[in-house]
Amino acid sequence: MKKKVTVLGAGFSGLSAAASLARDGMEVHVLERHHQAGGRARQFDHEGFVFDMGPSWYWMPDVFEAYFARFGHQASDYYDLKRLDPSYQVFFADGDVIQVPASGEEQIELFERYEPGSGRALRKFLSDSQYKYETGMRDFVYKPSHSIMEFADLRILGAMFRLQMFSSLSREVRQLFTHPKLIQILEFPVLFLGAKPEKTPALYSMMNYADLVLGTWYPMGGMHKIVEAMTAVAEEQGVQFHLGQEVTGFEFSGRNMTRVQTTGETYATDAVVNAMDYHHLDQQLLPGQFREYTAAYWDKRVMAPSSLLYYIGVDKKLTGLTHHNLFFDADFGAHAAEIYDHPSWPREPLFYVCCPSVTDPSVAPEGQENLFILIPVAPGLEDTPELHDQYYDLVMERLEQRTGQDVRSHVIYKRSYAHRDFQKDYHAFKGNAYGLANTLFQTAFLKPRMKSRKVDNLWHAGQLTVPGPGVPPSLISGQVAAREVIRTLTPEFRHT
Numbered sequence: 001m002k003k004k005v006t007v008l009g010a011g012f013s014g015l016s017a018a019a020s021l022a023r024d025g026m027e028v029h030v031l032e033r034h035h036q037a038g039g040r041a042r043q044f045d046h047e048g049f050v051f052d053m054g055p056s057w058y059w060m061p062d063v064f065e066a067y068f069a070r071f072g073h074q075a076s077d078y079y080d081l082k083r084l085d086p087s088y089q090v091f092f093a094d095g096d097v098i099q100v101p102a103s104g105e106e107q108i109e110l111f112e113r114y115e116p117g118s119g120r121a122l123r124k125f126l127s128d129s130q131y132k133y134e135t136g137m138r139d140f141v142y143k144p145s146h147s148i149m150e151f152a153d154l155r156i157l158g159a160m161f162r163l164q165m166f167s168s169l170s171r172e173v174r175q176l177f178t179h180p181k182l183i184q185i186l187e188f189p190v191l192f193l194g195a196k197p198e199k200t201p202a203l204y205s206m207m208n209y210a211d212l213v214l215g216t217w218y219p220m221g222g223m224h225k226i227v228e229a230m231t232a233v234a235e236e237q238g239v240q241f242h243l244g245q246e247v248t249g250f251e252f253s254g255r256n257m258t259r260v261q262t263t264g265e266t267y268a269t270d271a272v273v274n275a276m277d278y279h280h281l282d283q284q285l286l287p288g289q290f291r292e293y294t295a296a297y298w299d300k301r302v303m304a305p306s307s308l309l310y311y312i313g314v315d316k317k318l319t320g321l322t323h324h325n326l327f328f329d330a331d332f333g334a335h336a337a338e339i340y341d342h343p344s345w346p347r348e349p350l351f352y353v354c355c356p357s358v359t360d361p362s363v364a365p366e367g368q369e370n371l372f373i374l375i376p377v378a379p380g381l382e383d384t385p386e387l388h389d390q391y392y393d394l395v396m397e398r399l400e401q402r403t404g405q406d407v408r409s410h411v412i413y414k415r416s417y418a419h420r421d422f423q424k425d426y427h428a429f430k431g432n433a434y435g436l437a438n439t440l441f442q443t444a445f446l447k448p449r450m451k452s453r454k455v456d457n458l459w460h461a462g463q464l465t466v467p468g469p470g471v472p473p474s475l476i477s478g479q480v481a482a483r484e485v486i487r488t489l490t491p492e493f494r495h496t
């Protein structure tokens with residue numbers, strides 16, 4: 001008899017946990033409240049415009065390849081991946097626009113143009129960040145982080161100094177570079193995905209290696225292609241999907257979950273992997289005695305930003321935009337403080353515009369443009385339709401000014417999305433978009449635990465536990481949780 005494992009949620013972490021469990025001999029049922037898999041990476045369309053709802057940056061292609069390889073596949077079996085060049089462009093307040101090229105040589109030329117001598121500094125910075133990336137991927141991210149002892153290995157301890165766990169990314173960048181524009185380019189990956197560069201361990205300059213060396217890619221058809229591919233892999237392994245099923249509670253026998261209840265049915269289970277928002281299950285669905293943490297614990301977590309998003313269809317082709325566009329034409333420090341130090345609606349936000357129709361004609365009608373605009377904002381803010389309108393005008397004004405064209409009068413479709421939508425769609429704690437910030441005190445075994453200490457057959461996966469937020473980490477999280485379940489349910493099984 002196969003053991004039955006129930007996976008809650010069909011985002012990246014749920015899909016990867018499910019396929020991995022099924023591959024290793026479990027009977028797997030995925031319960032998902034939406035009628036579409038993908039979670040924060042769902043997709044919707046409107047009269048020929050195809051919008052990815054969340055992630056738009058395809059970074060760390062090696063993680064996706066390693067994932068598909070476990071099932072005898074490669075990404076190209078499912079989608080056509082293009083490397084973007086330029087990777088992205090950055091608009092500055094003085095009217096300057098920097099396009100960050102894909103090639104290493106051209107990146108060095110670019111840095112030298114802004115700060116003579118910085119080409120050498122960039123080589124050193126990227127060589128250090130390569131070491132961090134490779135060490136991190138090999139020795140850290142695939143660990144369940146149940147305890148500090150997993151890291152008490154001489155090789156890992158020896159690496160700690162070079163990994164720069166205890167100094168900040170901001171410090172590392174400023175030791176090597178002085179030009180403010182170069183500093184902004186090197187600090188942006190962590191600001192958008194987690195925490196202020198001063199609060200982020202320099203370890204995370206591994207993200208700069210991902211950005212500048214491994215490159216920015218795009219799956220033709222949109223990021224949802226990854227979801228479709230992972231769903232196909234899971235189905236091939238025998239996973240059974242139950243979409244449109246809202247998980248509402250559990251039945252227990254002693255310290256074990258025996259059944260999962262949804263609005264429609266109950267499912268008998270031998271083990272559960274929670275790949276929904278951790279806080280939702282812990283604080284809203286579990287009875288008090290089975291909760292891993294207190295409300296006060298959750299309140300103290302430093303969350304990554306939420307986002308105010310706009311999905312926009314434009315009835316003409318635009319000029320001056322590349323696929324990814326960062327509008328850094330406002331005060332970086334002031335906006336970061338409004339996200340992290342005194343959470344409030346930003347006065348002059350930085351924002352990001354994705355225009356996938358520059359690369360991919362399938363996401364907009366011919367001769368038209370698909371825009372996705374993201375303003376990072378503090379989690380836990382009250383969002384109202386009036387605020388959505390106000391910020392729409394603000395970002396459109398700057399987009400029009402910087403690119404020198406009228407956009408607003410050509411907008412034929414517009415939808416906005418923020419905190420309340422994240423709460424309604426995902427039960428997101430404080431309306432968070434990308435989970436927990438990557439601060440030192442929220443790294444590895446200091447994050448919410450993957451293995452429940454109160455329920456013997458419950459594990460967690462996803463962006464609120466290890467290794468952290470982002471598509472590749474969520475996908476890894478599901479794999480690691482699956483491995484832990486297999487180790488417990490079938491200790492004789494040798495997991496790869």
Ligand SMILES: Cc1cc2nc3c(=O)[nH]c(=O)nc-3n(C[C@H](O)[C@H](O)[C@H](O)COP(=O)(O)OP(=O)(O)OC[C@H]3O[C@@H](n4cnc5c(N)ncnc54)[C@H](O)[C@@H]3O)c2cc1C
Pocket residue numbers: 008009010011012013014031032033034037038039040041053054055056057058059245246247248275276277280307309374425426427433434435461462463464468469470471472474
């Ligand atoms: C706007 C935005 C932009 C982003 N940009 C990027 C990017 O460019 N690159 C990148 O790498 N990452 C990006 N991220 C982060 C990345 O998308 C997430 O870290 C990742 O998708 C999280 O996956 P997950 O499986 O942990 O959670 P989710 O995707 O949230 O999946 C959880 C699932 O659980 C389901 N669920 C919740 N409650 C219930 C319930 N009671 N019953 C049944 N089902 C339930 C939800 O519907 C959802 O499908 C972005 C995120 C957002 C929001």
